[in-house]
Amino acid sequence: MVEIKSEIVSRQSIRPSHPTPSHLKTFKLPLLDQISPNIHGNMTFFYPSDNTSHSTSDHDFFDKSKLLQGSISKTLSLFYPLAGRLHDAATVDCNDEGAFFVEAKVNIQLSHFLNQPDLNLMDHFLPATDATTMELSNGAMFLVRFTSFGCGVVAISLSLTHKLFDVSSLLTLLQTWSSVCRGSSDPITPVLIGEKFLAPRDELSAISATIKIDAEKFVQRRFVFSASKIAELKAEVNKEFHDMLQSHPSRVEVVLALLWKCAVATKKQKTGTFGPTVMFQAVNLRKRLSPTLPETAVGNFIWTFMVSAYEERDLELHEAVIQMRKCLNEFNDTKANVLRGEGAAQAIMEAIKERGEFFRNNKEMTVYKCSSWCKFPLYDPDFGWGKPLWLVSVNKLVSNTIALADTRSGDGIEVIMTLDEEEMTLFQQNEQLLKYATPNPSSYA
Template sequence: MIEIKSEIVCRQSIKPSVPTPSHLKTFKLSLLDQISPPIHSNMNFFYPSDNPDFFHKSKLLQHSISTTLSLFYPLAGRLRDAATIDCNDEGAFFVEAKVNIQLSHFLSQPDLNLMDHFLPTTDPTTMELSNGAMFLVRFTSFTCGGVAICFSLTHKLADVSALHTLVQTWSSLCRGSSNPVTPLLIGENFLAPRDEFYAMSATVNIADEKFVQRRFVFSASKISELKAKVSHEFHEVLQSHPSRVEAVLALLWKCAVATKKQKMGSFGPTTLFQAVNLRKRLSPPLPETAIGNFIWPIMVFAYEEKDLELHEVVIQMRKCLNEFNNTKANMFRGEGAASAIMGAIKERGEFFRSNKEMNVYKCSSWCKVPLYDIDFGWGKPLWVVSVNKLVSNTFALADTQSRDGIEALVTLDEEEMALFQQNEQLLKYATPNPSIYAFCNSNYNCRM
């Protein structure tokens, strides 16, 4: 068990480099943003040492945040209600900190329980002083000169693609680029918010559950084995091949449900929510630089244990995705879009009220999002991770640094996780919490 002592060196607000014009002082969110939870998502980058000048790097980060806020001007404001941002230029919040260990020590035994030492949102004083900031950054130095850049961003204005666009712009400005990626701030022009939701609270109640998060890594060779196990049946039905994500997710869900059965003594019906990026599925499509929540969940069901045979799961996943692409994606366009979305939300709510015994799992995938290309001017990261401290029964998938493996962060009830991480079928394909250096690209200099 690694012991870390962390110390916050300073805290400060960062204003936009250019004040927001008066005609942009109020930003109306889209309906999809409006119904998104007002929580903060986080993204954490760990960089090896290239030079020890931490404070020079900090000044570059602060300056580039200021410039970035002028392009992403709503992020410098504050939530007024569930669908409105007051673009008052109060700014982002920046924290400098240091820890008493070397980066290699931490990455050799990555402990998700220690991530509180790097996240800006886990420090009560920071949260009080930040006064509702929607963008918070904590920049941490290790004793070896390595650094961690960890930021939290409001989910009200950003899904995974939007997070990536933000960090692309921010990092390129930090490197001195004069031609950064420009965001498309579409807001209500995509889909106007609904009046009946304006009274929604700008806070969220998180159930007081005892859950834990664990990391499992699937190497390229193990993913190939897993895909080979289901490819024949998949190809017979769909004349194509399962993806890496489908194969890994099917195994994770199957093992999580087996764990639930172990705990409860019997199998219960279950559903898996998968977040789908709408941008490329709309007609006409939206660019990936569109800022907001352009995601929608698709659901796969298993009413009996036989429905969770791996080949059955991957086939159903693809069928559900194909059905969504062919028949449902365009409900987000046109005059009837808002009514269609409200109807879908109501229908989903009624279904779960009538099926309270249904065990629900949720998945998000960051695979193929090129997060390991993010360079602030001192090289590419050794590890990129987003930790979940809010919701149980989740699977978060991301590429490994070598790009050919998958890192899965699984969040379960404490008792169920104790059983899950001993599941023999899971351990046949997944390595529990290996060293970050074990999955570095052989062409990449993984400096210790």
């Protein structure tokens, strides 16, 4: 068990390098952002030493910190709503109050932490878990904590508002920010569509989606699926899948189906009976709309489709994977395009209403939610001292969530699973899971 002591060295606001023009001072969010929860998501990147600096480790850290702060200032001018403050669920006051930047130090070596990462220790790296930082940041939508391990090794943690950013938007921000930090004079420019995509609804102006904070104690655990184990999983379901759909299952589909099956089996162990269950999967709408949106469009251009299982046989691996693909195909063919153009706002409101009715009529259903960041090149951001050794996003809010991301090599899948504490104890012992997944291996592997 690694013990960490962390110390905050400084805290400060960072304003945009150029003031936001007066005609852009009010930014109206599109409907999909309006209904997004007013919470912060987080992601932490751990960087090795670049070994190019001959200065002391303190000087090296503060030199890097100055570079980061200067590049944040320039980046905020391009992402100008991010430097503002939320006025209501559909409006950002672009007042240039800026982002908030924290410098910190920890007393351990990165190698000790990454050898077997303890997700419970991530609070030492996150800006939003420090009460003083949150008070001083005065509603900042973008917070950064820059942490020194000594000897040039650092961590960069971002805390970003979910009102403006999904993972694709986060990637655009990282690509722009890191290229500005490296001195690029031609960084990627974000596309800030705002209400031009889909105007907010007046009757919802004061309402964001709510996140039901789980009362029970939940825990997070990390599992890694290697490329060879994913290939084994695919081989197990490929024949039935191909016979039914004339295509092949994806990495995400087979891994998610196994996790879902094992989570529900765990629930049955705990309660003694099988209960119906539903899996919500988030999908990126940008390429699914007509006309498409650019990948650099900033906002929550995501929607979820659901896959349900009413009997245990529905969760046999091949059945679950086939059902996932069928539901995705149906979403792509019939629902995605309804979310753009004439009637889109009405369709979204009806979908929200239908989902509410579904849950009222299916109170006994166990709900799981999955976000996949696979195929997003999140290991690419290089601020001038190389690419990250490891990245992670921890969920501090709700249980029964599954987050999937590529391993650094790009061919495996890393899972952060959140479950009720008692269920997680059983889940970690599931033999079918352990046949394919390695619990919390070294991040150097």
